[in-house]
Amino acid sequence: MSAGESRWSDLGLRLGSGAAMVAIGVAGIWLGGDVFHVLIAVICGLMVWELVRMLSPDTPGTAIQLGAIAGLAVLLATYVPTLYAVPLLAAGVLVGLGRVKRDRGIYFGFSALVLLAGWGMAHVRDDLGFGWMVWLVLVVVVTDVAGYFAGRLIGGPKFWPSVSPKKTWAGTSAGWLAAACVGVLFGVGSGAMGALILASVLLSFASQLGDIAESAIKRRVGVKDSSTLIPGHGGLLDRFDGMLGAALGLLVLEIGFGFPWSVL
Known part of the structure; x- marks a missing residue:
């Protein structure tokens, strides 16, 4: 395979997966409300699961637990006023500090980014x-x-x-x-x-x-x-x-x- 061919070798697979993601995303944004909230919460939970798996690959159970907690925190935060949403999101992050075995600063910073961004997207769809x-x-x-x-x-x-x-x-x-x-x-x-x-x-x-x-x-x-x-x-x-x-x-x-x- 030439360098030019290898450069584009993954394009077809990327396009197919991208089309599926676009379809799901468009449906969620269009429907809004509970559907969008659940979609965002699931995505955020899976991203935290991925993050913990990368940082602590020897504790897969911890990754599942923290991902589930993160997703639940985002979902609950979309239904309460900002005054209560921020502590919920913070709790979803802080609960993992004692469970992640290394690079806790990275876990804290990036999981906070995930949860805040997820809540922010729900806010954009709901309020803007x-x-x-x-x-x-x-x-x-x-x-x-x-x-x-x-x-x-x-x-x-x-x-x-x-x-x-x-x-x-x-x-x-x-x-x-x-x-x-x-x-x-x-x-x-x-x-x-x-x-x-x-x-x-x-x-x-x-x-x-x-x-x-x-x-x-x-x-x-x-x-x-x-x-x-x-x-x-x-x-x-x-x-x-x-x-x-x-x-x-x-x-x-x-x-x-x-x-x-x-x-x-």
Whole structure:
């Protein structure tokens, strides 16, 4: 197999799995409410399960328990006011500190990211509405897709080779440009196109930081993928790491800068 062929060898499998994920995601976002809450909780629980498996591979039972607790914490948090949601999410993280045997700081930081981001996505769908949720997902998706193709077609200097050896400056920049296009698309007629373009690019960068953070964890523990749950993509953390970063970034924009600045 030539280098060119091997470069694209996983494309068909990735596209098939990606189509299935898109179908499930679109259905969940469209239906919203309880369906979306359960979907987000299950995804978050599985991501924490993957995280604990990577950090403590010799305690599979602990990974299952902490994943279940995390998913339950996210689900309950979507039904209570913020004042009570934050302690619930914190409890879902802190309960694992005494169970994870190594890299507890990584467990604490990344599991907190998972739970906060999951709760944040539920908040976006429930309180900001369908349009903003679609915008957030599209920013992350086009960032990933543009980065994937630009990185393989153009190549060039690596963005951060010691942490994420496959990520190039070409792919990173293509992700920002694609996200800006999403901002233009959603900003037409809103009266805040410039601000929405800026927000789209910032969340694109946040999604890339989520990807880099997960890559750093995998390199530290010496694994290629967080799990094998998704054919061609690895695990849920491999696929949703960008969404984690973007969702947390959106919470920062909302709390710190009064986002959203327009109505979709």
